[in-house]
Amino acid sequence: xxxxxxxxxxxxxxxxxxxxxxxxxxxxxxxxxxxSAELANRLVxxxxxxxxxxxxxxxxxxxFDCHARVALTGADLSxxxxxxxxxxxxxxxxxxxxxxxxxxxxxxxRCYLAIAGGIDSEEHLGSASFCHGISPKSxxxxxxxxxxxxxxxxxxxxxxxxxxxxxxFTSSLLKVYPGPEYHLLxxxxxxxxxxxxxxxxxxxxxxxxxxxxxxxxxxPEILSAPVQPGTVQLTPSGKFVVLMxxxxxxxxxxxxxxxxxxxxxxxxxKHPLEEVRFGFIDN
Amino acid sequence: MKPSIQPFGxxxxxxxxxxxxxxxxxxxxLALERxxxxxxxxxxxxxxxxxxxxxVYLKQGIPSKSFIPSIExxxxxxxxxxxxxxxxxxxxxxxxxxxxxLDIEDVARYHSISxxxxxxxxxxxxxxxxxxxxxxxxPYLGGLPEVLHTxxxxxxxSRVKKGSVGIGGxxxxxxxxxxxxxxxLIGSSPLAFFDPKRKPPSTIAPGDFIQFEPITQEEYEHTKxxxxxxxxxxxxxxxxx
Numbered sequence: 001x002x003x004x005x006x007x008x009x010x011x012x013x014x015x016x017x018x019x020x021x022x023x024x025x026x027x028x029x030x031x032x033x034x035x036s037a038e039l040a041n042r043l044v045x046x047x048x049x050x051x052x053x054x055x056x057x058x059x060x061x062x063x064f065d066c067h068a069r070v071a072l073t074g075a076d077l078s079x080x081x082x083x084x085x086x087x088x089x090x091x092x093x094x095x096x097x098x099x100x101x102x103x104x105x106x107x108x109x110r111c112y113l114a115i116a117g118g119i120d121s122e123e124h125l126g127s128a129s130f131c132h133g134i135s136p137k138s139x140x141x142x143x144x145x146x147x148x149x150x151x152x153x154x155x156x157x158x159x160x161x162x163x164x165x166x167x168x169f170t171s172s173l174l175k176v177y178p179g180p181e182y183h184l185l186x187x188x189x190x191x192x193x194x195x196x197x198x199x200x201x202x203x204x205x206x207x208x209x210x211x212x213x214x215x216x217x218x219x220p221e222i223l224s225a226p227v228q229p230g231t232v233q234l235t236p237s238g239k240f241v242v243l244m245x246x247x248x249x250x251x252x253x254x255x256x257x258x259x260x261x262x263x264x265x266x267x268x269x270k271h272p273l274e275e276v277r278f279g280f281i282d283n
Numbered sequence: 284m285k286p287s288i289q290p291f292g293x294x295x296x297x298x299x300x301x302x303x304x305x306x307x308x309x310x311x312x313l314a315l316e317r318x319x320x321x322x323x324x325x326x327x328x329x330x331x332x333x334x335x336x337x338x339v340y341l342k343q344g345i346p347s348k349s350f351i352p353s354i355e356x357x358x359x360x361x362x363x364x365x366x367x368x369x370x371x372x373x374x375x376x377x378x379x380x381x382x383x384x385l386d387i388e389d390v391a392r393y394h395s396i397s398x399x400x401x402x403x404x405x406x407x408x409x410x411x412x413x414x415x416x417x418x419x420x421x422p423y424l425g426g427l428p429e430v431l432h433t434x435x436x437x438x439x440x441s442r443v444k445k446g447s448v449g450i451g452g453x454x455x456x457x458x459x460x461x462x463x464x465x466x467x468l469i470g471s472s473p474l475a476f477f478d479p480k481r482k483p484p485s486t487i488a489p490g491d492f493i494q495f496e497p498i499t500q501e502e503y504e505h506t507k508x509x510x511x512x513x514x515x516x517x518x519x520x521x522x523x524x
Contacts, residue, residue: 025419133477
């Protein structure tokens with residue numbers, strides 16, 4: 001069992017998402033950075049769909065009441081076990097009685113913790129992903145206990161490690177496709193939008209990232225239509241909204257761009273006030 | 284009536300007809316949705332649709348562009364397809380009184396009609412459920428009489444209680460869960476509209492028809508007890524429009 005001593009800023013359980021219920025208005029959810037979440041599972045020998053812990057910027061303090069083989073991927077939030085630094089992107093053993101905690105973010109915004117054998121988490125509509133209105137809670141809180149599905153023997157470390165391309169965290173360029181209402185951008189902006197720079201608004205969350213830009217961009221409302229994670233909406237008042245994993249399934253704002261799958265994962269690792277740009281994907 | 288077909292990111296295709304609320308267009312959306320999901324279970328992950336468009340989300344490894352010909356083929360033979368035939372008419376009990384109808388007086392005043400008239404006009408039509416969106420289980424309904432069209436409230440409420448029935452512009456709908464909201468609340472239903480433990484999780488399905496039935500506050504409390512104990516019998520009958 002792993003006890004949550006403090007919850008951190010926003011810590012939740014996520015898997016690859018909840019599928020088959022979007023027509024009922026149910027968000028997809030799942031790890032914000034799917035690439036890093038899958039990698040964490042791979043490092044401890046889990047299948048990709050296993051549930052992991054998603055840790056955002058300010059990490060929790062976790063107490064292990066059993067041995068566990070774990071891996072941390074995604075953001076480097078200065079993790080320590082019993083105050084000794086541990087490596088990112090490599091599996092390691094946490095002994096029973098140890099405390100895992102996090103410090104200052106070195107790079108990235110979302111860290112993933114995978115445990116060999118998986119977390120024994122309740123599924124709702126076929127997925128363990130936390131989501132407001134679907135799962136009983138939307139984040140882990142102090143006092144929660146996470147049960148492991150299997151016992152982890154002490155000698156099971158594979159010492160597998162992977163090297164991560166730093167551009168996953170450092171590149172400010174997000175590759176996109178034109179969205180269904182790209183044509184609603186003014187001719188002028190269709191020429192220049194790739195040179196505009198955007199700043200991540202601190203009010204960004206798992207539902208949407210809000211982006212600020214100095215250039216005023218607008219688009220009229222549309223008749224409600226399907227949206228998905230990665231859809232970039234432009235509102236009549238000039239708000240730039242990138243829908244993330246917990247987004248609603250339909251929306252009434254112009255869908256001017258659609259992020260590539262890779263760009264979704266990259267944006268999920270951006271801090272508040274970080275700069276991003278968009279560029280069309282080369283076909 | 285020829286829709287546009289375009290890739291919607293890496294793993295989805297979007298089919299869009301003219302952007303209007305129209306039964307004929309919506310029937311084609313539904314017919315295409317059914318045809319595509321029946322014919323291509325190995326490629327189609329799931330679908331989402333609205334009044335006039337259909338998003339086909341594809342399984343991993345199936346590029347958007349590769350699926351466009353399948354949609355073109357399905358569209359070409361769609362004319363013969365009849366509109367959906369397994370739809371239902373669901374009766375939704377609604378209390379339009381007191382604390383269950385916080386804004387009904389504002390709506391009546393806005394249109395210079397009586398409360399009874401608001402209730403009569405709202406509970407008379409048979410509404411079509413075009414699609415679900417905004418919140419899990421939130422129905423987008425067509426058929427609100429024009430005399431009840433009422434602008435959204437200037438300041439949205441931070442918490443609209445689940446079951447609330449509202450009017451926003453030319454639309455009426457039911458909040459299936461607590462949520463912030465800017466619609467005028469004219470009543471409340473004691474039914475549970477969304478429960479992740481049920482299959483399907485939503486009481487109302489897209490393509491269904493619904494009618495509101497006015498009930499008293501006593502009937503509301505009684506029905507609520509039945510619902511909470513799992514012994515309420517939903518009034519649901521096969522229906523064609």
